[in-house]
Amino acid sequence: MGVETLFKPFESENMHAVYEQARRAEPVFFCEELNCYVVTKHEDVLSVFSDPETYSAVNSQSPIRPFTERVSNILKQGNFTREPTQANTDPPKHSRIREISSGFLNARQYIALKPEIVRLTREALGSIQHKGRVDFVKEVTYELPAKVLFLLLGAPESDAFKIKQWADNRFNMVWGVLDEESEVAAAHALVDYWNYCKALVAAREKTPGDDYASYLLAARGGDDTKLTMNEIHSLIHGVMLAGHETTTNAAGGLILSLLQNPEQWRRLIANPGLIPNAVEEGLRYCPPLITWRRRANCDTSIRGVKIPKGANRS
Ligand code: HEM
Structure with missing residues (x-):
């Protein structure tokens, strides 16, 4: 065949x-x-x-199947004006925006956050420590990457589950194939998700912090040729999926592969120094994005x- x-x-x-x-x-x-x-x-x-x-x-990031008229109308009425800003743009727009965003979204930021990331990870693992049998994705790898991302965005940890659900919705709308009713429900959720991101930016406009939205607003400095407000809303909406979806999948995929290959699991337990290699190999062996x-x-x-x-x- x-x-x-x-x-x-x-x-x-x-x-x-x-x-x-x-x-x-x-x-x-x-x-x-x-x-x-x-x-x-x-x-x-x-x-x-x-x-x-x-x-x-x-x-x-175009939907695999173009949205129906009903879905397009829901998005239009909900004032969902997300525009391409990063992965789905070509130069020169891509270069202009990347130059700004990479000033904040970079490995240095995450390295500086290590103590907080360790705290969140310990909390997540502590919550399953005495449970005999757990759904590891549900209890650990689903929300944890979102909580880590929120350290950069200044969003409350308690919103992690809601954001994960919205991100799953967006993912299924764009990269999946939904029946009409599910797609309509997902479109309403996408509008809520968009409004959440806009509200987060509006809050930082009033009270700036040391988070990504505050950084983008400062980089914009009121100048649309640098960044427009709609681009800032789109960037926040973009990272609200991209910044945790892949890491949830990568962590779940790696743990599953280790459980399916117990001799590798035992080697890691015996020698935690192998963990960085295992993470690299996990990205190759069971990648969170396959296409x-x-x-x-x-x-x-x-x-x-x-x-x-x-x-x-x-
Ligand atoms: C295992 C981890 C990750 C993998 C494999 C991964 C992979 C990718 C890929 C393949 C793209 C599309 C790139 C392109 O079209 O040129 C992308 C986009 C992106 N990623 Fe990641 N990523 C990971 C983790 C992260 C994390 C932790 C963050 C943020 C803190 C992040 C932020 C972004 C952003 C902002 C975009 C652009 C999204 C957009 O255009 O809407 N990624 N990532």
């Missing part, structure tokens, strides 16, 4: 075997269900992502497969 037939984009079962077959036999193929060319070899993926002239990022999209700016080809201008690849 050909890879096109075996590849089921919304199912994880058997996924690695299908990718393996694709890399070996048909590394670039078209997927009808996604309306995308799928590129599976590491070197090809790297070459696509490092060539913004040929491949635009504009489609990277990302680009759109062809011109007719091109990869490994002899012709890709027409305007085509998506994943």
